[in-house]
Amino acid sequence: MKDYVVIGSGIIGSLITRELSKYPVSVLVIDKENDIASHQTIANSAIIHAGHDPKPGSLKARLCVEGNRLYDTLEKELDISLLRTGAYVVAHTPEEETMLQALFDRALINGVLGAYFLSGDEARKVEPRLTDTITKVLSLPSTKVTFPWEVAINAISNSIKNGAEFKRNAQVVSIDVKSDHFVLHLKNGSSIETKHVINASGVNSDLIAKMIEEKPEFEIKPRKGEYFVLDRKAVGLFNHVIYPLPTKAGKGVLIVPQTHGNILLGPTSYDVMNREDESTTREGMKYIKEQLKSLSNQIPYDMIIRNFAGVRATSTYEDFYIQESKVHPGFYHVAGIDSPGLTAAPAIAKYVVEEVIKINLPKKPNFNPIHKNIPLFHTLTESEKQTEIKKHPKHGHLVCKCEKVTEQDILNAIHSPTGNDTIKGIKKRARAGAGLCQGGYCESEVLKIIGRETNKKPTEVNYYAEHTPILVKETKTK
Ligand SMILES: Cc1cc2nc3c(=O)[nH]c(=O)nc-3n(C[C@H](O)[C@H](O)[C@H](O)COP(=O)(O)OP(=O)(O)OC[C@H]3O[C@@H](n4cnc5c(N)ncnc54)[C@H](O)[C@@H]3O)c2cc1C
Structure with missing residues (x-):
């Protein structure tokens, strides 16, 4: 019998596993796939957002700003890649400049440090490939870029060093609720008994919730995002993350320098029926090029080496849904974790363990926070x-x-x-x-x-x- 089983080895499940491995409990993280970080965590923009965009007072706002800061600690402890790019949000018209001011005010309320304005000309001195129609820019220096699946892999490696276990090819297909524990039944016919369960299963989090509750308080409405990738020879063509103004549909189509020198262009944002449809479309690619015209007319599309798509675990619940099941105590949902989930992940992990589970145990004195990569x-x-x-x-x-x-x-x-x-x-x-x-x-x-x-x-x-x-x-x- 395990103390905790975490379903899902994306960035959320891996960092929760690591957080739990600081305590004297047995922890097993399982994933239906053959590897760590196989869905949202491998198909996103890789941005550690400043926290300027989420609604003030929401968990998304609080955990995004906290998560952004915690990445500096993860860099030291887990040897992860972190590129301190900063970001520019651009405006073209007086109306957009008013919206930019509102975004600045929101950033201040959310606790984002260091934001300031630049004129279009000042911004073009730093990023000469920006369009000349840009009149004003909000600079967000705390924005960073990471290598998302490295964070998840290193977090699980470190958890294993601290006593946790990882099991791949372990798809949960049904769950029995017993008086003082849960039995997770896997697709391969085996089962796992555990006192507590953390549901960190991304786009499937509502399906897992329905295995123990008749009517979960959230439902996943999957939203696809498609991208182009530029070859790493494009390094230096853009040095900041470049955002348009956000809309209801999200943060828009962006230009994102990556830790290995590549540049990402995207994502699109539209609802899909199939939760794991990670295919790209001709319409999506066309849309990205169309949208990017407002950011730059000097994007070297001849440097594209591939395209890819990810599916966001967007939910009907407005915020991240991070709660203990109201029907079956001991079962915790960490659900609807779409953007800024990558940024918030280290803060979500602490929040789950310290404020939702409220683990009432002293930390292990011999917990070793350090993971070292074997360098390439x-x-x-x-x-x-x-x-x-x-x-x-x-x-x-x-x-x-x-x-x-x-x-x-x-x-x-x-x-x-x-x-x-x-x-x-x-x-x-x-x-x-x-x-x-x-x-x-x-x-x-x-x-x-x-x-x-x-x-x-x-x-x-x-x-x-x-x-x-x-x-x-x-x-x-x-
Ligand atoms: C297009 C796109 C762009 C994004 N850009 C950003 C960004 O720039 N910055 C940012 O902060 N956030 C971004 N996000 C959001 C971020 O990627 C996610 O919030 C984060 O990766 C969520 O991680 P997760 O671990 O919850 O989900 P996932 O990485 O999807 O992990 C869930 C895991 O659960 C497993 N699983 C599912 N069902 C079962 C089952 N039945 N049994 C066992 N295992 C199961 C899956 O195999 C998977 O490995 C973006 C997301 C997308 C899709």
Whole structure:
């Protein structure tokens, strides 16, 4: 019997798991997918928002501003990537300038520090590719950008070091409520008993809630967001996150520099029926280009290397829904976590454990908050490379030429405690296949390495989930 089971290993479930691992309780985080961070957490803008946009007094406002600050601590403790870009919100007309002033006032009420105005010309001196129709800019220096799935993976690695467990391919299909515990039934026929459950299952959080409650107080209305990705050679073309003015539909189509030098363009925002429809559309791509004209006329669309989409867990409840079940105490919903959920995640984790669960235990004296990444070879200095290559000669074999990923980097990604044995899992961790050729060159090599390391035939190596092989059968025999 576990003390706590967390359903979902996105950014929310992973940081809650880490928060719980500070206490003397048993914690298991489970996910239906084969890897950590497979849905919203891998398909978003990666912005750590300042907190200028959420409605004052809401949980979204409070936890966004707190979360933004907590990322500085996570950077030190979990060795995560953080790019301190700052952000510009732009206005073109006197009416828009009035809206910009209202946004500034909202930022002040929400506790955002350091916001100030620039004229269009002042902003163009810093970001010369902004359109010349921009008349005024709200600068939000506390805005940052992170590498979202690295945060989730590192949080779970650190939780494991502190005694927590992670189980993949564990889809909850039904739940029995007993007098003093819950039984989670999984798709593979097994079951898990636990005293408490945290429902951090993203777009499925209402479906999980319906497994124990007849009428949950929230329903998920999935909203898709599509993007273009520019090659990392675009680094420096824009150095700030550039926002238009927000509307009811969200923060609009943005320009977002990424931690590895790429630039994201997007997202769209429209309702979809299918919660996991992460496909892109011709209309979406057209819409992004159309909307970006108001931000810049100098976007190098010839540098696009791919597009992708994510689906937001937007809910009928206006705010984040973070509450203990009113029907079955001990079951906690962390639901409707759409934007700014990535930003708020570290604050949500603390809020859940300290203010919703109200855990009444002393923290473990031996909790170790530190996680250290094994650095990728290309990030080392020349002398570090010389030392490292003597210890690990497989760094001498360059597998992904675009992102300069070595065979040893891939071995590290496969064999770490939260490693993965799929093509996408290796791309997430070592970035093999994340560059200009999108794996065209290295994917077959990565597949061979995974097969060799995990004793699988090439036809058994999966692309991302169970039963997703790239190679279906042998076409040539010796
Ligand atoms: C297009 C887009 C742009 C965004 N941009 C930003 C941004 O720039 N800044 C920001 O702060 N926020 C942003 N967000 C919001 C942010 O990404 C989310 O709030 C955050 O990732 C939510 O994390 P999560 O862990 O709740 O959900 P997820 O990452 O979706 O994780 C939920 C997990 O639950 C698992 N699961 C589901 N059902 C089951 C089941 N039955 N059994 C077991 N496991 C299950 C899933 O496999 C999944 O791994 C954006 C979101 C989107 C979609």
